[in-house]
Amino acid sequence: MFNSSTLSNKRILVTGGGTGLGKEISRGLLASGAEVYICGRRENVLKTTCEELSKDTGGKIHYRICDIRDPESIDDMVESIFTEGPLTGLINNAAANFISPTKDLSPRGYQAIRSTVMDGSFYTVLAVGKRWINLGIRGSIVSNLVTWVWTGSAYVVPSAMSKTAIDSMTKSLAVEWGPYGIRLNAVAPGPFPTEGAWEKLNPTGKSSGATDSSSVPMRRYGEMPELANLMIFLQADGCDYLTGQTIAIDGGHHLAAPSTFASLSDLSDDDWGNIRDNIKASAEKEKSERSIG
Numbered sequence: 001m002f003n004s005s006t007l008s009n010k011r012i013l014v015t016g017g018g019t020g021l022g023k024e025i026s027r028g029l030l031a032s033g034a035e036v037y038i039c040g041r042r043e044n045v046l047k048t049t050c051e052e053l054s055k056d057t058g059g060k061i062h063y064r065i066c067d068i069r070d071p072e073s074i075d076d077m078v079e080s081i082f083t084e085g086p087l088t089g090l091i092n093n094a095a096a097n098f099i100s101p102t103k104d105l106s107p108r109g110y111q112a113i114r115s116t117v118m119d120g121s122f123y124t125v126l127a128v129g130k131r132w133i134n135l136g137i138r139g140s141i142v143s144n145l146v147t148w149v150w151t152g153s154a155y156v157v158p159s160a161m162s163k164t165a166i167d168s169m170t171k172s173l174a175v176e177w178g179p180y181g182i183r184l185n186a187v188a189p190g191p192f193p194t195e196g197a198w199e200k201l202n203p204t205g206k207s208s209g210a211t212d213s214s215s216v217p218m219r220r221y222g223e224m225p226e227l228a229n230l231m232i233f234l235q236a237d238g239c240d241y242l243t244g245q246t247i248a249i250d251g252g253h254h255l256a257a258p259s260t261f262a263s264l265s266d267l268s269d270d271d272w273g274n275i276r277d278n279i280k281a282s283a284e285k286e287k288s289e290r291s292i293g
């Protein structure tokens with residue numbers, strides 16, 4: 001769809017670019033000629049991804065260790081990137097999530113999701129946006145949301161709430177920062193299986209509710225290049241008049257329902273106990289690899 005110079009002269013930060021969708025979006029940006037920065041909390045994961053993507057695409061990719069729940073960590077990261085040259089784009093992709101009955105969430109459980117998805121995305125937008133405004137530079141911000149911004153979803157309430165807040169930020173700042181030439185858009189993917197998301201949202205491997213492809217009208221999961229193509233388009237100069245939009249890329253899933261976790265209402269407390277143990281094991285494995293946070 002795009003050629004190797006569609007994004008030449010673009011320098012784009014992809015938060016959470018070491019794994020999953022962020023990694024595949026970065027692959028697409030690199031193949032289209034952009035220079036890419038990725039960030040996350042696990043240095044080994046980031047380093048391995050940089051090596052793999054640089055070998056596969058021949059593009060320029062760098063990493064930064066950063067906990068996006070910490071505004072200082074973000075500001076240090078963005079300052080160090082701008083010292084090497086200003087960014088032209090930001091993809092807000094890092095997130096945290098797990099399925100749980102809302103009645104069982106502790107304040108810390110809620111905060112773990114909100115502080116990453118809502119606060120982390122906002123702090124990153126602010127750190128990049130204020131530098132663009134000060135330098136008089138145009139830029140494109142794209143946030144990776146989910147179709148729950150329109151439908152909500154049972155059993156992932158902190159995620160649905162936080163993504164919806166970023167949807168609102170997208171519309172609001174598109175207006176406030178439009179005069180500076182800064183565009184804000186978002187994408188709302190349906191199910192694109194990744195290890196990180198499926199261990200937290202499909203921990204029994206039974207693919208019910210939102211992770212079930214049989215209820216998608218296109219009868220399949222999304223494929224990574226499809227999402228990467230949309231991100232490349234939104235970062236390209238050719239769509240300079242497109243701002244304040246959240247674009248679904250879900251094979252029609254949310255229009256057909258159920259693209260939510262409503263069907264999990266039949267699970268017993270024992271089922272939820274097993275689910276929580278599986279999610280905890282996944283989170284502990286990732287935590288033991290962290291260099292920060």
Ligand SMILES: CCCCCCC/C=C/C(=O)SCCNC(=O)CCNC(=O)[C@H](O)C(C)(C)COP(=O)(O)OP(=O)(O)OC[C@H]1O[C@@H](n2cnc3c(N)ncnc32)[C@H](O)[C@@H]1OP(=O)(O)O
Nearest residue numbers: 095096097100106108109112146190191196197210279283
């Ligand atoms: C229609 C489309 C279908 C698919 C849609 C997909 C949409 C969105 C998907 C995603 O966003 S997937 C992203 C998945 N990746 C990640 O989550 C990576 C980052 N994850 C993490 O950092 C951890 O998993 C974390 C638990 C979210 C946070 O870790 P942190 O180290 O900060 O916290 P902990 O100290 O481990 O725990 C904090 C707090 O949270 C409680 N908790 C943890 N797991 C559960 C659980 N399964 N159920 C209930 N509560 C949980 C934990 O007990 C702690 O609270 P306290 O006990 O201390 O009160």
Ligand SMILES: NC(=O)C1=CN([C@@H]2O[C@H](COP(=O)(O)OP(=O)(O)OC[C@H]3O[C@@H](n4cnc5c(N)ncnc54)[C@H](OP(=O)(O)O)[C@@H]3O)[C@@H](O)[C@H]2O)C=CC1
Nearest residue numbers: 016019020021040041042067068094095191192194196197
């Ligand atoms: N997979 C899917 O079907 C869908 C995914 N999405 C969205 O796509 C995005 C990527 O999800 P996916 O690739 O599936 O999941 P992953 O778990 O693979 O990606 C999450 C990334 O975020 C990073 N991250 C998490 N917390 C922090 C933090 N505090 N500071 C810095 N980085 C952090 C993680 O790195 P580390 O742990 O090293 O910090 C990881 O690289 C998310 O926004 C998700 O909501 C939306 C709809 C569907």
